[in-house]
Amino acid sequence: MRTATRAGALPQAETELDVLLARKETVADGVVRLTFRGLDGGPVPYWEPGAHLDLMLQDGLVRQYSLCGDPADRSTLRVAVLREPESRGGSRHVHDRLAEGDRVRVRGPRNHFALVEAERYLFVAGGIGVTPLVPMVAEAQARGADWRLVYGGRTRASMAFRDELCDRYGDRVSVRPQDETGLLDLDALLSEPRPGTAVYCCGPEPLLAAVERGCAHWPAGALHMERFAPKAGADAGPRDTFEVELALSGRTLVVPPDRSILEVVEESGVPVLSSCQEGTCGTCETAVLDGVPDHRDSLLTAEERAAGDTMMICVSRALGPRLVLEL
Template sequence: MTAMDERELVLARKERVAEGVVCLTLREPDGGAVPEWTPGAHVDLLLADGLERQYSLCGDPADRSALTVAVLREPQGRGGSAFVHDRLTEGTRVRVRGPRNNFALVDAPRYLFLAGGIGITPILPMVAEADARGVDWRLVYGGRTRTSMAFAGELVAKYGDRVSLRPQDETGLLPLDSLLGTPEPDTAVYCCGPEPLLAAVEQRCAAWGPGALHVERFSPKADADAGPRESFEVELAVSGRTLPVPADKSILEVVEEAGIPVLSSCQEGTCGTCETEVREGVPDHRDSLLTEEERAAGETMMICVSRSCGPRLVLEL
């Protein structure tokens, strides 16, 4: 990804779509076409005060007139959602980076979509795509209350009983044992939502086999940064420099301090912006994004959080 992926869009419409959730419609200032994207993609909003946040695109990929995101106010958050809710107004220009897709919809004979709360946003265009393909699919959508579940009404109106709404105050937690207890061949499971839901789904899908489960996180796993922090060297193959990485700094910090430009965003190992090719060495993966197969391959790493299993790494930087 390059700086050319960054652009300034205008907030053309801001509307409340559920309790604590606003939907933003972003357009090119000159009315031109917005970048192409596919279901599962997200963008970074570069807000004031140095805030950068990632939000899933939830509109129609065929509609090149606008990009649409929905943002939940997080009372215990770090300020990004509060900024969006309280300070962004219609007509405001917003810096946007992307789109980028780490959660692409694979081809499958059938799909089981599981969404928790605002995790419905990347699932919306996936459901539309699956329905357009004419394949078998179902969506189970949970939330705290019915009024907190964005887009719930329109999903049921459009797709009927393929959509199961499960407000927690009415039906309890999602019935994951019945949904995932028996592996279903040729079924791709897509899940997005709060970390407890993702962890529970991952546990129950362990028997489904590699490649069956697809999840997206916007906060790191609880144990993502577990393990010792040793110092090591990183050789930058493009820049021709070798830099020491002390135990108390990340590769990203060391590279930036050396004056080498690298795109980054979340700095938590969830967004994929700083994903870097590994030429030599074994990464100590501490991200919350790569699959187990991608980790085992060791071809790329997130340099904002991941480290080295040995004394030296060679990176494509």
Template sequence: MHSTREEVDLRLQIATRTTGAEGVAVLELRDPTGEDLPMWEPGAHIDLALGTDLVRQYSLCGDPAQRDVWRIAVLREPDGRGGSQHVHETLDPGATVDVRGPRNHFSLRPSLRYVFLAGGIGITPILPMVAAAEAAGADWQLHYGGRSRKSMAFLGELEAKTGNRVSLHPQDEVGLLDLSGILGTPRPDTLVYVCGPEPLLKAVEQQCEGWPDGSLHLERFSPKEFDAPVRADSFDVELAASGLTLTIPPHRSILRVAEEAGVPVVYSCEEGTCGTCETKVLSGQVDHRDSLLNPDEQAANDAIFICVSRAACSRLVIDL
């Protein structure tokens, strides 16, 4: 299981709103009563409930030591599904929003060296990672790409970093990130962290195929594409904590069938990207169809995201 802290439901107030870059709103959220917010670690994100069936995830990009405020940055996506539009049009200072979290499936592991890569708004989870790596005395470098400088958020903060550890790659000036130059030589003492659009993630995955297992860590904004499920027919799922056994037909999720059976289920994205519905596996083999677990974590077969993943066997037992 990935998330190490208990999630909480909060109603927070927008304390400040600034422009981080072209089309990017930077929001600071506070508890209206002045209470400290829950602790979090680099890589964590929170859910914002923006309306009926409109829940979106945003990475925390501030300072984990600053307990009175959470900072997020939201890119306005006119062709998106409505979440970023809602944030940009309604969440002004003084407004309140329901929040759940924090949740972390992209945690920073200890290492002597790091290579961080960010594309566009993917800089948000990377920012606190860079600060943590620096505080730990690790050797690190950041390569940050975007369409243009005016579209790249937090440039001022990054340019204040000492030395030449931060490399900016505005596409209109220097083209795409030179991944073969950055990642061409595998390094056994180095971890690679990347967040950004899917083409960047796929390219980094290909470039890191020769790196040691466990070197690459990435976070996706949208779900991966998958082939057909391992099983084309129905399978049974025993919900050990509920004392129920359910039959999951093709084209129905474990989550939805369990919910219809009256089992309380906490979920958010239903795409296998947010991690809310992570459930412990007690026995059976999982057909992993999420965009969170790496190959080693999938092989452990101890967790399933029931919104998208299925059984690779006739009967699966989970802790639900």
């Protein structure tokens, strides 16, 4: 899930390495936390709050999970994984097949959900969406910022890191299990825009959509969200044939209505990093040198879409007959 004001340029290269699953523990109903260490005991890749990691599982499965440990701890990488009832195989594999001592291939970390500088923060978490916010609230606390976390979930037992957050931060954290208090009162949270406040939200799509509506009258750039599933209607629109010129490879390719730019580029033999192929992870983000993209991702902000200088080639298309890409 990602609709965020993002820091940094396009990814130029990513770390891909094998790590050891050192610990697998249950941290809530249906949620396991995985702790990875380097095979040689050396430092793991650097990351900042908001980053996620690709787990390259067996059978060609690649799934993205938010890092939820301490960025200052260079000895481990930690993610938490919810067993999804409608799993396409990733969470089921993690829960049922991964075991302590297993060697796992990972890629990243990648961060399109960075914590911006702000006077105040309002963090809104839904269920497993709390995972990227755990290191964020720690960073906000370290910065001496004013912040609040409102955390909703189905039940208390299903809410990972609940006790840890409450014990560490006290009344800055508001826990709202749905079976006890109902849905989060977003009207009360968001009715009055607060200057200097950055709103960070991660959770299921209904929560994200509701927070987007609630922040529609807030200042531009105040809302930061992360998606790991496509936004409803993201891929709507005509599917015309167009050309893509690959500026670095010296090739011009035709993208038919039933193919993505990514598929056509890969079939031409030009290597491109990709992962989700749904417009959510940002791995295939590509610079646009000419032409107007038809953005169908669930990641770029309105400002970034308007700029038109980058696009997710796994789902986005062209608004004209031709695009020139930095590939």
